[in-house]
Amino acid sequence: xxxxxxxxxxxxxxxxxxxxxxxxxxxxxxxxxxxxxxxxxxxxxxxxxxxxxxxxxxxxxxxxxxxxxxxxxxxxxxxxxxxxxxxxxxxxxxxxxxxxxxxxxx
Amino acid sequence: xxxxxxxxxxxxxxxxxxxxxxxxxxxxxxxxxxxxxxxxxxxxxxxxxxxxxxxxxxxxxxxxxxxxxxxxxxxxxxxxxxxxxxxxxxxxxxxxxxxxxxxxxxxxxxxxxxxxxxxxxxxxxxxxxxxxxxxxxxxxxxxxxxxxxxxxxxxxxxxxxxxxxxxxxxxxxxxxxxxxxxxxxxxxxxxxxxxxxxxxxxxxxxxxxxxxxxxxxxxxxxxxxxxxxxxxxxxxxxxxxxxxxxxxxxxxxxxxxxxxxxxxxxxxxxxxxxx
Numbered sequence: 023x024x025x026x027x028x029x030x031x032x033x034x035x036x037x038x039x040x041x042x043x044x045x046x047x048x049x050x051x052x053x054x055x056x057x058x059x060x061x062x063x064x065x066x067x068x069x070x071x072x073x074x075x076x077x078x079x080x081x082x083x084x085x086x087x088x089x090x091x092x093x094x095x096x097x098x099x100x101x102x103x104x105x106x107x108x109x110x111x112x113x114x115x116x117x118x119x120x121x122x123x124x125x126x127x128x
Numbered sequence: 129x130x131x132x133x134x135x136x137x138x139x140x141x142x143x144x145x146x147x148x149x150x151x152x153x154x155x156x157x158x159x160x161x162x163x164x165x166x167x168x169x170x171x172x173x174x175x176x177x178x179x180x181x182x183x184x185x186x187x188x189x190x191x192x193x194x195x196x197x198x199x200x201x202x203x204x205x206x207x208x209x210x211x212x213x214x215x216x217x218x219x220x221x222x223x224x225x226x227x228x229x230x231x232x233x234x235x236x237x238x239x240x241x242x243x244x245x246x247x248x249x250x251x252x253x254x255x256x257x258x259x260x261x262x263x264x265x266x267x268x269x270x271x272x273x274x275x276x277x278x279x280x281x282x283x284x285x286x287x288x289x290x291x292x293x294x295x296x297x298x299x300x301x302x303x304x305x306x307x308x309x310x311x312x313x314x315x316x317x318x319x320x321x322x323x324x325x326x327x328x329x330x331x332x333x334x335x336x337x338x339x340x341x342x343x344x345x346x347x348x349x350x351x352x353x354x355x356x357x358x359x360x361x362x363x364x365x366x367x368x369x370x371x372x373x374x375x376x377x378x379x380x381x382x383x384x385x386x387x388x389x390x391x392x393x394x395x396x397x398x399x400x401x402x403x
Binding site for chain 2: 036037049056057061076078104123
């Protein structure tokens with residue numbers, strides 16, 4: 023008896039043009055900047071160290087959300103409306119969470 | 129003395145982030161229990177854990193983007209459930225018993241480890257009909273193809289609803305315990321949704337950054353983030369994340385799966401001891 027042939031999941035349709043040409047350098051730049059600022063926060067005195075450390079935290083928290091925003095923009099260019107809606111809904115969920123936290127809901 | 133302590137946190141973050149990026153696990157699942165064992169309150173350790181996850185995700189991004197193993201569409205769709213769970217978890221994190229949550233984490237980690245070792249070989253075989261131009265994700269679908277050496281492996285996502293359930297759980301654990309939930313996401317994506325392990329691990333590395341950001345926004349507004357300790361922990365995790373991501377692309381999917389399973393057993397044991 024012959025073995026079961028493998029499924030043929032080859033998806034049809036257009037291959038996305040997203041190649042990371044912008045994301046990759048931006049993420050590399052962010053990584054290097056955050057490392058430099060993080061090391062600077064170790065040697066800087068008092069308030070300056072706190073300010074730099076706060077910038078590090080802000081960059082780390084914001085970058086994944088900016089990636090989603092960038093993807094929404096790219097999917098819009100690809101006329102992939104369903105995923106544009108998914109991306110915006112994701113950002114909406116996070117914004118709602120922020121609003122609830124700001125209102126002191128827990 | 130404080131500088132020595134901060135360098136210790138940085139070294140700890142480097143090691144755990146490297147391991148996390150390697151298996152799409154997220155270093156926080158190791159870092160947070162260790163920080164708590166060193167005497168740090170869980171409420172302070174959780175945001176630090178999530179910052180290492182987000183930083184590791186950023187560091188691993190360029191390499192995985194160039195390999196074209198991340199499926200962004202799958203990532204964003206599954207993140208709808210994960211980020212909802214993370215926000216809910218962060219908002220209610222003060223109410224849930226720490227012991228109960230730790231036992232829950234241990235059970236899930238053991239289950240994920242079993243799921244990882246149960247299968248052998250590749251579920252998605254390379255397709256000789258595919259060409260290099262087929263590599264990438266498909267517009268309008270949760271599908272794609274990725275390079276495995278000289279061959280191309282096509283795939284399509286199955287059982288989305290079940291996968292979303294696990295992602296919601298992973299997000300809730302991230303928001304409450306500060307662990308990334310990657311140890312749930314990667315096995316669920318690979319074993320339940322039938323996405324190739326390499327794509328599942330890379331997509332998880334992308335999504336855990338978003339899950340962490342969702343919870344960290346809430347933690348920041350609750351005033352639970354210590355910026356200076358966070359900054360040094362982030363430096364350690366960025367360096368570790370880069371090292372882990374480089375190693376990930378040189379290893380076979382089967383090996384990654386086995387390493388991931390061993391790590392999950394270790395994590396589960398640490399969690400039981402902690403509880």
